[in-house]
Amino acid sequence: xQIHASVAAPVSATISKPLQIAGAFLLGIVIxxxxxxxxxxxxxxxxxxxRHSQGFPCH
Amino acid sequence: MLFRRLVLYALLVGAVAGxxxxxxxxxQVIPIxxxxxxxxxxxxxxxQGGADHDHAGHDHEHDANAWTPQDGLERTGYTLLSNVLxxxxxxxxxxxxxxxxxxxxxxxRIDWRHGLLWGASGYxxxxxxxxxxxxxxxxxxxxxxxEARQLWWLFAVVCSAAGLAGFAFGKSPxxxxxxxxxxxxxxxxxxxxxxxxxxxxxxxxxxxxxxLARQFYGATAVAxxxxxxxxxxTSTWAxxxxxxxxxxxx
Numbered sequence: 084x085q086i087h088a089s090v091a092a093p094v095s096a097t098i099s100k101p102l103q104i105a106g107a108f109l110l111g112i113v114i115x116x117x118x119x120x121x122x123x124x125x126x127x128x129x130x131x132x133x134r135h136s137q138g139f140p141c142h
Numbered sequence: 143m144l145f146r147r148l149v150l151y152a153l154l155v156g157a158v159a160g161x162x163x164x165x166x167x168x169x170q171v172i173p174i175x176x177x178x179x180x181x182x183x184x185x186x187x188x189x190q191g192g193a194d195h196d197h198a199g200h201d202h203e204h205d206a207n208a209w210t211p212q213d214g215l216e217r218t219g220y221t222l223l224s225n226v227l228x229x230x231x232x233x234x235x236x237x238x239x240x241x242x243x244x245x246x247x248x249x250x251r252i253d254w255r256h257g258l259l260w261g262a263s264g265y266x267x268x269x270x271x272x273x274x275x276x277x278x279x280x281x282x283x284x285x286x287x288x289e290a291r292q293l294w295w296l297f298a299v300v301c302s303a304a305g306l307a308g309f310a311f312g313k314s315p316x317x318x319x320x321x322x323x324x325x326x327x328x329x330x331x332x333x334x335x336x337x338x339x340x341x342x343x344x345x346x347x348x349x350x351x352x353x354l355a356r357q358f359y360g361a362t363a364v365a366x367x368x369x370x371x372x373x374x375x376t377s378t379w380a381x382x383x384x385x386x387x388x389x390x391x392x
Contacts, residue, residue, distance in 0.1 A: 100144055100245070100392050104238045107148035111234025118228045120292055124208030132217070133224035136171045136362050138269055138278040140291035 144389050148237050151380035155237070156230025159373040163229065164222045166365045172221070174358045178280035181347045229369070233377060236264055240381045243311065245390050252382050254375060261374020263306055269366040271302040271324065275332030278362045280355050284341060286333035298327040 118130055119139040127134075127141070134141040211217040240260060244252065272295045279285060301323045308320025339355065340348035384390060 098143075098145070100390065101242075103143065103145035104148070104241055106145050107152070107234050108238035110149065111152070111231045111238065114227055114231030114234065118224055118231060122288065128208060128210040129220040130224040132167070132172060132175055132221040133228060135175055135278060135281065136167050136365060137228060138273045138276070138295075138362060138366070140276060140285070140288055140295055141279065142281075142285070142288065 144241075144384070147384055147387070147389055148234065148241070151377075151384065152230050152233035152237055155233040155373065155376040155380055156226050156228075158376050159233070159369055160222065160226030160229035162372045163225045163365060163369040164218075166368050167221070167225070168218070170361045171358070171365050172218075174354055174361055175281060178282055178351060178354050178358075181343060181351055182282040184343055184347050229373060232264065232268065232373060236260060236373065236377050237380060237384075239307075240377060241384060241390055244381060244385055246311075250385065252378060252385065254378060257375040257378030258371075259374075260377060261370040261372075263310075264374060265367060265370035267299055267302045267306065269363075269370070271327070272298040273359075273363070274298075275328055277355075277359045280351065280358045282343070282351060283339045283355060284335045284337055286335050290333040294327065294330075294332045297330070298332075301327050 117126070119134060119137070121127070131141065133139075211220045240256075244250075275298060276291055276295060285291060305320050305323030308323065309317055312320060338348075340351045343351060
C-alpha cells in the first residue's frame, strides 16, 4: 500500500500573501462604501447618525 | 490563512472601536443632531420680491416614505451597527497597511508607539483632511450636491493617504516632497453651496443652528480622535498577534 508523503497544500500556500492582504484591503473599501456612500434611502436612514458624525457627506 | 486572520481581527477591533465611538457619540454628538432636527422642517416664509430659496442646494432626494429606524433604542442600535461596520472597514484597511509595512520592515518590534502613529495618521487621513474642507454637517444645513462632496471627500482621503505613505515609506531623500499631495485637495477647494448654510430658515432658528454647527464640529473632532486612538492601539495589538503567529511572510 502506498502512503502519500504529502497531504494537499493548505489554501494559504496557494494564494500569495500580498494578494491576501490586497483582498482584505478591498473588502474594507467595499464595507466603507456600503456604510458611508450608498444613497439608497433605507441604508442612508440606518447609517444617518454615523455618517453625520464621521464626516461622510450626507443627504 | 492570513486573509481570514485579517478579517477576524478587523471585526474584533471594529467591535471595540465602534462600541467606544457609540458611547462617546451618545454623550456629546447625538444630542446636537437631535437639537438640529427640531429645526429641520422649519422653513422661512418667502421674502416678498426676494430671491427664490427653493434651490438652497440641499438636494433632499430621499423618499419620505422610506423605512427609518424609530427614535430611541432602534435608532441607537442602527447607529451602533453602522459604527461597528465602519470601524471594521477602516480596521481592514488599517491592518492591511500595517501588515504590509511590517512585511517590508527590518525590525520586528511593534509597540504602542506604532499604534499612536498609525491612529494619528488614520485620524488625519479619514477625518481631519476631509473635515477641513467639508466640516461634518448637522441635519438641515445647505450643502453642495452630494456627488460633488463625495468625490471631494474621496479626493482628500486618497491624496492625504498617498502623501503620508510616500513620506513615511519613501526611500528617496526627496520623499518629503510627497507631503505636497496632502495640500492639493485644499488648493482645489471643497464644493460649497452658493447660499448661507441656513438661508432657508427663520433668522432666530438660523442663529441657533449656526451655534449647533460649531459645537458639532468640535464634538465630532473629539469623538473621532478617541475613536482613532482606540482603533490604532487595538490594531497594533492585532498586528503583533498576526506577526507572532508567523503568518505574514511567504
